[in-house]
Amino acid sequence: MGLTDYRALLIDCDEVLVDRDSGVLAALQPLLDSRGGHPSREQVLAEYNTVVANLYPRFAELGFSGVLCFAHRQLAERWGLHASWEEGMSFARSAGSWALFEDAPGAMLYLRKFYRLRVRGDRDAEDRGVLCERLGIAPEDFISLADDLQWLSEQAEDVQPVLHVTRPSVAAHGVFDRCLIGRQRPRQPSPCAAEYCISSMADLVAQHQLSLRR
Template structure:
């Protein structure tokens, strides 16, 4: 099972950090003030995800805070709300405040005993540094969209990760497991490149934003990944 791997690359937001809770905690007060209490959590998250992916594709070298600040502007336009530059800027700076999932730190500490652990995340260095304080381990390698100059699902992000792991630790593609929640950003492109994947399907009770994955492994959370290794 997992014992054949030497390293695990992790997506961060949605996998280790509760991306949805962080987004909703930031957007709800603004939506409430704007009179849009009718929007369900699912509708907010799905609309946000679609607009974020579009912004990342359009401006691949923009830092993540600028990306999500622009998403805030587009959400206002989409829902015909008055633009709120102050709220948009605050949202862009909020990434480091998003909470970790309850099982993340313990699972990472366990896995650190057996694997090199790396981050491959659609974020900027400064935001991840704040999030890393909640994750409980020191990663052996951190690669962000800021470092690479593009956002997943771009093939380049995975190519850079493979190259760095090989040159730094001697870990080839066959010894790497990529673990992530996002089908679109991670599971599909990594699988297409022949990287073994573990789908951390934290949305297994509500659906993966309209997508399904064909991953090599599927677990419901990080605790499930630990249990898979123990078996």
């Protein structure tokens, strides 16, 4: 199926539109300074992702800030450090200032001319409105990870076919074609593990423009 055949894009927020990894690393820097040594970016993010994944079953209880706060505390414990709850909450609140990738606003502005856009991610209520404004979408078009299956069952038929724009580490939903955004990869894998493997949102725009010319 060509890019122009889809009616909607379900776009993951973090590491597709928002530079979550850089934001997390910057917010963890005080802990890393206390830890010492020189752990690699990949090692720190792998530990962070493991801790967050283990906490996500408690998302309904903890909320987004709670998950990040507990993740901060557990990372400190792993590294033999003490971290206060105030430091944990400061880390959690940093999510509101995570930067967009440079190509994200322009790509969203272009793509909404051709598709219905839904963004998939988690944020606290006080951060969600600002993020939606930065992305140029309505608040109701931001779908929580906890609610995405409900959206699939209630809305997907109205917007099919849908292309899920995500990062390679995210498991497939099974019902959507996928476009994998590998921002950290100098070259995309061949053969691609999805319908599309590209390097950025800007590349998605370029591929769509090529499809229009065919």
